[in-house]
Amino acid sequence: MSSSLIDDAKRRAAYKAVDEYIPPTTKVVGIGSGSTVVYVIERILQRGKEANNNVVFIPSSFQSKELIVQHGLTLGDVDAYPEIDVTIDGADEVDEHLNAIKGGGGCHLREKVIAEAAKKFIIVADHRKNSKVLGENWTRGVPIEVIPFAYTRVIMALKTLGCGNPVLRMAKAKAGPVITDNGNFVIDAHFGLIHDPDDLMRKIKMLTGVVEVGLFVRLAQIAYFGNENGSVTEKKSVLYETE
Incomplete structure (x- = not known):
């Protein structure tokens, strides 16, 4: 699948989420991180300045903060707005129950904060992220944010939990490990197919020394996946059905 088709799929998913879950009455919106979120902002801007005048946007990372500021949207934070109407974010993989792996970009701690603060948490992605079981398509592992002092001990402990080769994520444009927005390291731990993400998340x-785990369990209510043929697949969780 070409990069242009993938981008189109991401755009369709993002547009649908914005159109359906950011109505004119919305006051506070959480903005996640990653490539699909660029199209979330794009669609928000297309609504026009008047529609966004009274909306506060809460970022999950430096990237999303820059998108908000650069486009003249109103920037807020969870200290001032601990309750968010809706948060829209991407994902690295989503299972049939809408549990997700997030943190490929190293922002999962802040992403989880604004996901948990939201009345509705919506995932947008292309169809490659749509799986039956976590670990089916995303094979880079579960991202785990750790304090630098403890990373060696955490790597050893992850092996006892069934991870064969936990890897400290290394930076590509600098010598040394990736540093998160919170000043921590990230370990990528591949556990194969994850049939019980809740149990694994709790154990990790x-x-x-572990700050946060990139397993988002029972948080998303709806996920939109842009498909190759131009359609968008919508998946709802039991969280949505029981509202």
Whole structure:
């Protein structure tokens, strides 16, 4: 699949989420991180300045903060707005129950904060991220943010949980590891197919030195996946059905 087709798929998913879940009455919007979120902002801007005048946007990363500021939208933070109407974010992979792996960009701690603060958490992605079981398509592993002091011990502990080769994520344009917006390291831990993400998330998070785990369990209510043929697949979780 060409990059242009992938971009078109991401755009369609993002546009549908904005059109359906950011009505004129919306006051506070959480903006996630990653390539698909660029199209979320694009669609928000297409609504016109008047539609966005009274909306506050909460970023999950430096990237999303820059998008908000550069386009003249009103910037806020979770200290001032601890309750968010809707958060829209991408994902690295989403299973049939809308559990997700996030953190390929290293922003999963802040992403989880604004996801949990939202009344509705919406995922947008292209069809490659749509899986039955986590670990089916995303094979880089679960991103785990750790304090630098503890990363060696955490790597050892992850092996006891069934990860064969936890890897400290290294930077590409500098010598040394990737540093998150929070000043921490990221470990990528591949566990194969993850049939019980809730149990795995709890076990990893109990490890001393772990700040956050890139498993988003029972958070998303709806996911939109842009498809190759121009359609958008919509998946709803039981969280949505029981509202």
